[in-house]
Amino acid sequence: MAEVIDLVSTLLGGATMVRLSRFTRQVLICVVAATSIGISIESHADDANIWQSVKKAGVLRCGAAVAPPYVMRDAKTGAYSGFFSDLCRDFGQNVLKVKVEFVDTTWDNMVAGLQSDKWDLAMALNDTPEREKAISFSAPAADDNVSFVYNKNDPRVPKQIKALGDIDKPDVTVAVMSGTAQDKAISAVLKQAKIMRLPGSDETRLALMSKRAVLVADENFANMLLTEAHPDWAVAYHPSPALAEQPVTFGVRKDTPATDIAALNKYIAEQVQSGTVNRLIKRSNQSILADMKK
Template sequence: MLRRTLFLLPPVLATVPALLVSGSAQAQGQSRSTWDQIMETKTLRLGAAISEPWYFKDANSTQETGGVRVGSDLWRGVGPLLGQEIANAMGVKLQIVETTWANGVAGLQSNQFDLMFILDPTPQRALSIDFSPAPVLWYPLSLLSREPASAPNWSDFNDPKYRIGVGLGTAQDQYITKILPKATITRFQDNGAVIAAFQANRIDAGCLTAPTADIARGRLKAGHTLLPKPINAVAAGAALRTEPDRRWRDYLTTVVSYYYNTGKTQEIYDQYMVFRGLDPAQVTPISRENWPR
């Protein structure tokens, strides 16, 4: 069955959005803490920005495993399934609130939702919202390459003969501009344009996050995901409101660590890759302990 794949930038790698509300101006009038609100309403509200493999609304309601139905919608991806695990553990129902990466900070501050996975911690965001100290998962920068390579180094690609595509102004752009000054770098508007250029053979490789590169391979039925060394790792976060009551933050830190350390988060990620027609053994793990050394 044909499915549409959305290649959206992970939030920490996109251009940092304007923080609409400062930390001092957040919803201080909220009478209840997040923990009390969840327990009293028996509802955990999860902010979701449509972006694979983190949040995907399955409009076709396909029958593959790895989905969670919230209201009339079937959701897939790390965010909805991890959110459902936490809601089940707390004995509450899960509600998914659609948003965007750019509006994630303001949505948390204005009490539109209680939690947002993969809204990664940055110094700017930390001025306005809080984060669980425990990473939800890890993902590295990679090259979607036409040719395989064993144990490559970034320096191997620092040559004008390599045509590398990257999203304009992203963290990937900043990184390879610094470490690959001799490579032939072409900058594109977004990840979709990078992948289209790769498919059309206008570039030899695209600098993408490993999850994006793996999903692109599944769609194109071509290419290889390379993790050049030194590996550039990004810690994916769990974002929440800043508030004096630390019970929600402490609980979230505990469960996020538990699901990561027991392999549950990796299991959820693998289910999504199977949904996209990929063998989990052939994709980059989100547990960095399992990355090649």
């Protein structure tokens, strides 16, 4: 166990860009402990195991709903990018040794599609108690929470937001991606503001820019990109305590064997420890900012 703790300390020390919560630290200890008993995908001989089935099919299907910087899709080519897309692609190609297929979906259908075997992995899902009733989760690749972005020149927004009550007003409209953890989080705390539920991040940002919405609620990583892209007017409000702080993971079907989940967790732990996740996040952010400047 001492060796496990040492390895976890090394891992956590290298994760400078990804903020790891207490829950994440506990999960990573379990992940590294699992690797110490020599878990390997090749050791699974039972065809009922998910990864063996994927190998037989020759393709890993990744359920994809757009949520920058986790999952992004080029409108012209249909190509997927974003750090969760990169992780899914790498796990399929270099660990399972199969082709990778991204299956377009929406956040409203992400869990249902996983349950009905439309894809093998659901990308960038928040691990919530409600979802745990229906599916299982990998160890987190990142932690995130919900923040709000608004136009500092909009007279409908207080000059200084000190609490959620300052924006929970009947004349305030908050745009959010429908069916996401952000949607559920703000629905629980905003009792007077109007919630505008839209299918994707592009739509929520357009609603803000066109002033149909006063604020946009999204995950902190995504909102950070918005403020960096528009520093002249975009300002972020971060509720304290953090709103809906949750790990961001891969979702798997409920019947996925523990050994298969452990194999996926081992891969994730290696990517975090090596700094690969940090580099992928940085690359995703740079790509989005470059596109915004075009």
